[in-house]
Amino acid sequence: MENGFMIEVSNLTKRYAGHTAVSNISFTVGRGEIVGLLGTNGAGKSTTMRILSCYMPATAGTVRVAGYDVFTQADEVRRRIGYMPENNPLHPEMRVREYLKFRARIKGLGRRQCRERVDTVIDQCSLGDVSRKIIGHLSKGYRQRVGLADALVHEPELIILDEPTIGLDPNQIRSVRQLIKDLGRTHTVLISTHILPEVEMTCNRVLILHGGKILAADSPENLQKLMSKGSQVITEVAAPAGELRGLWDQLPEVEHFDISPVDGEFQRCALTPRDGIDIRPQVFALIKERGWSMRELTRNKFSLEDIYVRVTRPNEEEES
Numbered sequence: 001m002e003n004g005f006m007i008e009v010s011n012l013t014k015r016y017a018g019h020t021a022v023s024n025i026s027f028t029v030g031r032g033e034i035v036g037l038l039g040t041n042g043a044g045k046s047t048t049m050r051i052l053s054c055y056m057p058a059t060a061g062t063v064r065v066a067g068y069d070v071f072t073q074a075d076e077v078r079r080r081i082g083y084m085p086e087n088n089p090l091h092p093e094m095r096v097r098e099y100l101k102f103r104a105r106i107k108g109l110g111r112r113q114c115r116e117r118v119d120t121v122i123d124q125c126s127l128g129d130v131s132r133k134i135i136g137h138l139s140k141g142y143r144q145r146v147g148l149a150d151a152l153v154h155e156p157e158l159i160i161l162d163e164p165t166i167g168l169d170p171n172q173i174r175s176v177r178q179l180i181k182d183l184g185r186t187h188t189v190l191i192s193t194h195i196l197p198e199v200e201m202t203c204n205r206v207l208i209l210h211g212g213k214i215l216a217a218d219s220p221e222n223l224q225k226l227m228s229k230g231s232q233v234i235t236e237v238a239a240p241a242g243e244l245r246g247l248w249d250q251l252p253e254v255e256h257f258d259i260s261p262v263d264g265e266f267q268r269c270a271l272t273p274r275d276g277i278d279i280r281p282q283v284f285a286l287i288k289e290r291g292w293s294m295r296e297l298t299r300n301k302f303s304l305e306d307i308y309v310r311v312t313r314p315n316e317e318e319e320s
């Protein structure tokens with residue numbers, strides 16, 4: 001492959017009768033990355049994943065997986081992708097091992113290779129205890145693992161998981177997330193989710209999808225850094241409000257401030273710094289210099305949730 005990209009999406013658009021589900025999006029995923037597609041219901045996550053996995057054609061644009069075009073070279077792409085759809089269409093009447101063998105055969109594995117790979121994925125997805133059980137009798141967590149084992153059985157380089165932890169209990173969620181992280185050591189992984197902590201915990205990079213468009217793409221940490229520009233510094237100081245006002249007025253790094261009484265002599269100061277600089281050291285030094293008592297000095301940190309709300313409501317600032 002000429003470049004390091006496992007996925008290259010260029011100007012992808014998907015229209016269903018009269019409705020644009022994905023609108024001219026472009027992104028790349030490098031080999032070995034774990035990337036999260038984050039978005040609320042209807043954002044276009046499943047549609048994007050279905051196109052990537054050759055389950056349906058795009059209306060416009062191109063998608064390449066490992067350098068192969070999903071439309072004109074679908075067989076090459078399918079061989080390299082393990083896709084777990086949102087409502088995993090498992091055969092509920094089949095037994096776990098029997099089902100995985102059947103799936104491996106469909107995916108073109110020979111008899112011997114099939115046996116070896118089924119053993120491996122049963123082990124990898126901790127399905128040993130239930131390998132002879134009927135799928136329909138399994139808990140949702142185990143069924144999800146069977147779906148993962150199915151996605152992995154033909155040794156794909158790229159794993160695409162649509163809402164892999166939906167409907168699971170907290171313990172099951174934990175173990176499926178751990179499994180995804182483990183897989184990320186040897187595979188490229190694209191997962192979709194509407195659960196924010198999920199991307200924070202499992203992904204190196206996040207693409208925020210909203211209304212069929214990508215609104216932000218970066219590592220969870222960078223998104224947080226980006227958003228913490230303009231974050232306020234809060235401090236509670238025992239001092240006369242007038243003197244505090246005079247102090248913040250003279251500090252060129254403070255663009256705006258609010259002072260409100262809390263209790264006793266304490267005043268709560270909310271300081272908005274210019275250019276997003278961290279003014280806590282200056283604030284601390286100034287208050288110490290004056291011998292005032294301080295009981296809080298914090299900087300608001302934006303969570304990924306705040307970021308998500310911000311980017312998906314782009315007009316909020318204009319309105320206020």
Ligand SMILES: Nc1ncnc2c1ncn2[C@@H]1O[C@H](COP(=O)(O)OP(=O)(O)OP(=O)(O)O)[C@@H](O)[C@H]1O
Nearest residue numbers: 016017019021039040041042043044045046047048
């Ligand atoms: N087969 C279809 N025919 C018509 N409209 C569709 C079809 N599939 C999806 N849509 C619409 O396209 C938009 C994007 O749907 P998509 O399933 O890709 O979103 P999503 O982000 O995966 O959300 P969810 O988590 O709810 O599946 C939605 O408005 C949905 O109603």
